[in-house]
Amino acid sequence: KAGVTQTPRYLIKTRGQQVTLSCSPISGHRSVSWYQQTPGQGLQFLFEYFSETQRNKGNFPGRFSGRQFSNSRSEMNVSTLELGDSALYLCASQPGGANTEAFFGQGTRLTVV
Amino acid sequence: GNSVTQMEGPVTLSEEAFLTINCTYTATGYPSLFWYVQYPGEGLQLLLKATKADDKGSNKGFEATYRKETTSFHLEKGSVQVSDSAVYFCALSEGSGGYNKLIFGAGTRLAVHP
Numbered sequence: 201k202a203g204v205t206q207t208p209r210y211l212i213k214t215r216g217q218q219v220t221l222s223c224s225p226i227s228g229h230r231s232v233s234w235y236q237q238t239p240g241q242g243l244q245f246l247f248e249y250f251s252e253t254q255r256n257k258g259n260f261p262g263r264f265s266g267r268q269f270s271n272s273r274s275e276m277n278v279s280t281l282e283l284g285d286s287a288l289y290l291c292a293s294q295p296g297g298a299n300t301e302a303f304f305g306q307g308t309r310l311t312v313v
Numbered sequence: 314g315n316s317v318t319q320m321e322g323p324v325t326l327s328e329e330a331f332l333t334i335n336c337t338y339t340a341t342g343y344p345s346l347f348w349y350v351q352y353p354g355e356g357l358q359l360l361l362k363a364t365k366a367d368d369k370g371s372n373k374g375f376e377a378t379y380r381k382e383t384t385s386f387h388l389e390k391g392s393v394q395v396s397d398s399a400v401y402f403c404a405l406s407e408g409s410g411g412y413n414k415l416i417f418g419a420g421t422r423l424a425v426h427p
Contacts, residue, residue, distance in 0.1 A: 204356075231413050243402065243417040256414050290356055294413050302415060304349075304356035 202227065204293045204305035212311045218279040221308045225272050225293030232274040233302065234266060237288040246289075249274050250296055278310075286312045315340040319403050319418035326393055326425050334388040334421045336377075336403035344405040346370075346379050346386040347415070351400045360388075360401070393425045 205224040213219050225232050233256075234246040245258040249268035266276040278285055288309050292302040320335040338346065345364045349357040361370030366381035375390045386403060403418040 306356045
């Protein structure tokens, strides 16, 4: 069974640009969540998508957005990038029910210069 | 709100030493509890989990017991190996209403020396 695939693995962007990250969950999983990991703030929940609907959202500004497609693949977008957006962005795949095990991808390392 | 507190690292041990990483939580309701491990340059891997009070999760020699009375989920291993060197995260799941959201502790870096 293929794991969670995140692309690209590494990105370098300039302040003010926007970026789109992609996540392909495990086959059959309908829930995709996104997390931001930084040395200062640790792991923070961004949002969760289930059946193409955002059903939970963390405390991040509106510059952070996402979507989910009918095949459960998800993208997250960050607009007007700031230096502080530099982080490892992790995607988690779950079957869909509450309190189920989350399977993480290897992450996308975003560097904003 | 819900939160997780872990002991600060780094924790440095010699091979075959006993490991304890403390984790306490604050939560309403009855969350599930998890330990995740992160190796350098990698994402998170689930190490073990417990879904209700007094449950013991175990995997690869690691164990943790869900203690509701002390709101704790301490990670233990009887004999660590160099290959256990990684960052360990304690987490709880805010899963009420069908939603999935993990609240993580700050992480504890473990370094095991031969």
